[in-house]
Amino acid sequence: MEKKHEYYDVIVIGGGPAGLTSAIYSGRAKLKTLLIEKSLIGGLATYTNEIANYPGFPEGISGTELAKLFHKQAKNFEVSFKLTDVKSVNLKKEDKIVETFRIIYHAKAVIIATGGKPRLTKAANEEKFLYDKGISFCATCDAAYYTDKTVMVIGSGDAAIEEGIFLTKFAKKVIVSVRKDEGNMRANKIAKDQAMKNHKMEFIWNTVVSSFEGEERLNKVVLKNVKTHELIDMQVDGCFLFIGYEPNTEIFKEQINLTSEGYIITNENMETNIEGVFAVGDVREKTLKQVATAVSDGAIAGTLVEKYTEKI
Incomplete structure (x- = not known):
């Protein structure tokens, strides 16, 4: 034409x-x-x-x-x-x-x-679960869907920690996978202190995503310890990526x-x-x-x- x-x-x-x-x-x-x-x-x-x-x-x-x-x-x-x-x-x-x-x-x-x-992790099966199948980039858009559920946040910068805190208003548990050593995050001090005190947040240090698992929707994230290479299975209802x-x-x-x-x-x-x-x-x-x-x-x-x- x-x-x-x-x-x-x-x-x-x-x-x-x-x-x-x-x-x-x-x-x-x-x-x-x-x-x-x-x-x-x-x-x-x-x-x-x-x-x-x-x-x-x-x-x-x-x-x-x-x-x-x-x-x-x-x-x-x-x-x-x-x-x-x-x-x-x-x-x-x-x-x-x-x-x-x-x-x-x-x-x-x-x-x-x-x-x-948003940057992706490039872990196994990621493409399969993007957006409405369990991997999200927007806590505001999707937090209500995860009311009383367990979610994971990947990342430790301002966005990851601030959005993670926001998710605790809805989710019963927010697991945060951080690549760095215990207590070491990229987020600003105020957000970091708030997150560490938040009883709904759990931190898994020295980890990256190895794979995303599930049938129709994501139901498991397999993390890998960057030091020991041990694989850790985490049952979750959804996962939020905040890695830049x-x-x-x-x-x-x-x-x-x-x-x-x-x-x-x-x-x-x-x-x-x-x-x-x-x-x-x-x-x-x-x-x-x-x-x-x-x-x-x-x-x-x-x-x-x-x-x-x-x-x-």
Whole structure:
């Protein structure tokens, strides 16, 4: 089929807080702006039950509610939205091309805000139980399902421990598998202290996942002790993975400069190695990946994209 061509000043790829903020700024600057998001407006922030440290919301706000407000604000500035997957890009020329299944979009400038996806353990049978079969990445979304059940959390960073504490409001027991030695976690001290005092949480140190077992649904996680190599069978009703993220940068590999981990390299103006192409939020190499810093990135890119389009 012959693909249709559409023309914009700015195309934002990704609809998390960074992409939405970029779109708010470029829309307000009266640039014809399109935001393309493949699944959920709000991105990974929508998986967060309570965002307590984002300024302006002293009582806290859910990720979904915050995303709705961002979305509404972007629409107020006449940003167009398309829910579809980007298949390929050609960003090197002045006329930047972003191709989806049905349409070829042309833009003067592109803002990449594709974020990341949860990292998997790569243990045996993992693919079999992903999402609705027992392996989850979102305590908020799935905690209620595990009311009075036993769940496992893999990981020891802030997300793992904070989400693990949240799970104890529902589950009767939360078993945490930690790769490091006893008492050693990556999480912040407040979360760590709370978790250690929580009678519903049990820690299994020096372990990684060897395999996931079950029939239709997951009912057992086999852990392996990294020191003794002993295998430990744990009967569980579900398992939550919080072992970090991988950036969604596959389609930019040949064109945009990336770190060895696959994050996009930018300067403090969010500019990539290609003129007119910016990157914002979790997809770029930076110290802190939070809604507050995503919004900051978006504001900078949205402002500089206006200057760039004026110039050309």
